[in-house]
Amino acid sequence: MPVSAPQERGDAARNRELLLDAARRLIAERGADAISMDDIAAEAGVGKGTLFRRFGSRAGLMMVLLDEDERASQQAFLFGPPPLGPDAPPLERLLAFGRERLRFAHTHYPLLSEANRDPETRYGAPAAVQRTHVRLLLETAGTTGDLDIQADALLAMLDADYVHHQLTDMGETLESLGEKWESLARKLCGK
């Protein structure tokens, strides 16, 4: 049996989960902008010192939350049940991916918008995984032409700042954006 990696001590791991759960609850209730580190520590019943020791800063905590949700989203579109996951045809997966990521962009808008300010996170690991995924679905669906720019164009329409602008200033809804995205994806796939 391989030697296991050093584990977090039980109470540290438990505090981490308490704090992340508390932050998620408060963000869902009030929005990310409205909550302070004090609020999160109080909600979790954990000292503020512990909160800062675990996550360094408010921005650090927010990045951990976003990272965990990105992993769950990746897990769903790479390995999850259909229509997102591998047991559905490529075009169906692509359309489900668009709708799923529109929702993700909307619910994670404050965190993603902040991450967008820094090109390293904007074009970082989650973006690269999504690019590979969409490009592969286009390819498997038999799409012609340059697939790199078609994947990038589809993904740009799921960008959090773009989605926010469409919802806030252009009178769109998640449903209408999903239909527009489907129209673009079908056109590129020739279906």
Add this chain to the structure above:
Amino acid sequence: MPVSAPQERGDAARNRELLLDAARRLIAERGADAISMDDIAAEAGVGKGTLFRRFGSRAGLMMVLLDEDERASQQAFLFGPPPLGPDAPPLERLLAFGRERLRFAHTHYPLLSEANRDPETRYGAPAAVQRTHVRLLLETAGTTGDLDIQADALLAMLDADYVHHQLTDMGETLESLGEKWESLARKLCGK
């Protein structure tokens, strides 16, 4: 004859042009990040106090420069000679627009990237004019499907941060990006 609007006094207008020309020269030589307000005032032979009175701040001066170049670019694609302007067929105009705006995104990267940080400038007047223009060219070219999202997808591939990332991290050139953009535009227009 209509009454003319109040004109800037001669010396104020002259100083404004001296300062803008000096700023353009220095940006072309050293890049926007490397120049200070002191450099610009010295290059123009104008006092630093005058520079700040005219433009308020470094950011103010940069926005004036960007705004003037955006107007010149708009003038060219709305009313200029072909292939950008109205005397060419719509697909040809669209392809010329893509190549022209890739160059614009590249040469104005620092200013546009800063403007992108603020959704009001990112989705402000120049972006709205470009959206209307591209949408109209798609329509005139007989493009099928939802034209809003196709125009937005094409424009997203001309975004300064995206272009910079492609040139800096992805091994693309303005020429190769122009070809990819052409491939996407032709596919959307069905040509």
